[in-house]
Amino acid sequence: MAYVARLARSSIAENTRSDYVRTAVAKGLAPRRVVGVHLLRNSLIPVVTFLGVDLGSLMGGAIVTEGIFNIRGIGGLIFRSIATREGATVTGVVVLLVVVYLLMNLLVDVLYAVLDPRIRYV
């Protein structure tokens, strides 16, 4: 979370100097609108990219935390299955996680096009 906030901050800071922000200010828009509408939309791309990648490590991390704290989640299930050598369960759950990860990445790619119409895949 902290990293995402920091990334968003630096992305916004970088875009603050751009010409379209100056235009928005020159239009007499409220500062809140300049940042919330004009700046934010342009600054979200690196944030979305990071979120997509981050979700993968989130699930990897879940195996460790859920294992250690004995939480009955999907990570805990993998952890226990490995401990009891239940190969089929491990494979099944890992495939499930992979599918989730792929879907997240697909979502990120689609979000790109929504965020910035200049990005269109042929």
Place this chain on the structure above:
Amino acid sequence: MLGESGSGKSVTANTVMGILPDPATVTAGAVRYRGEDLLTATPDRRRALRGENVAMIFQDALSALNPVFTVGFQIGEQLRTRRGMSRRDAERRAVELLDQVGIPAARQRVRDHPYQFSGGMRQRVMIAMSLALDPDVLIADEPTTALDVTVQAQIMDLLAEIQAERHMALILITHDLGVVAEVADRIAVMYAGRIVENADVHPLYAAPAHPYTRSLLESIPRVDTKGTELKAIKGLPPNLLRIPPGCPFHPRCPIATDACHEELPPLVALPGTRSSACLFAAELVGA
């Protein structure tokens, strides 16, 4: 406003709009709009005037327009946020404005994004956006610099037409002497951050009262002097961190004397409605 790159034209315009980039502040002087000093006005008051009374169009329309929103959104935005128009009405008005600035098939194009327009069309979008709230003053900061010559002429014609139609004041910032000659009534020539000459168009072109203006006019290539060497102004524009003492133009000035090295010539009024910041202004006009 006329002057070469770095002479302070855009900074002046941004000061009027109150959109100077961050570390910059205005330390002296006043910006008067209908008798009101904008520099001492509250930020809210200034914001209220922006767009509504004084609007501005920028040099490079591609970067000045927000890449991720449709042009209709950007033109209608002020109407929605400041006139309380509905989305639909704002879009309808945006179509009208696009139509007025000569964009074909405005109804279809209103939902396009800036990158889908050509350079000239983008600048037209920019103009349409600046006109949304019917400003009294339009500042055009080198509106044609990024465009090719034929498109430049179209945009200038459009601006002149709009200005006449709406009885709106137009402050045109440019380094193109040909462009000002056609459109402007009055010219302020800037050099190294100062206005060095201020005059009506015809007197200025007929008899420039500042050697810088004269050198600029002489440097224009002309058909009848074809084959001869171009009369460029010698030297380089001054480094603005080290503006020469005295008259900033003296190192490049063909008529500079010792006096020019010492004192900064003030902008003095001359007969007629003109002024010049040259010690020899009177002689130049007479000559």
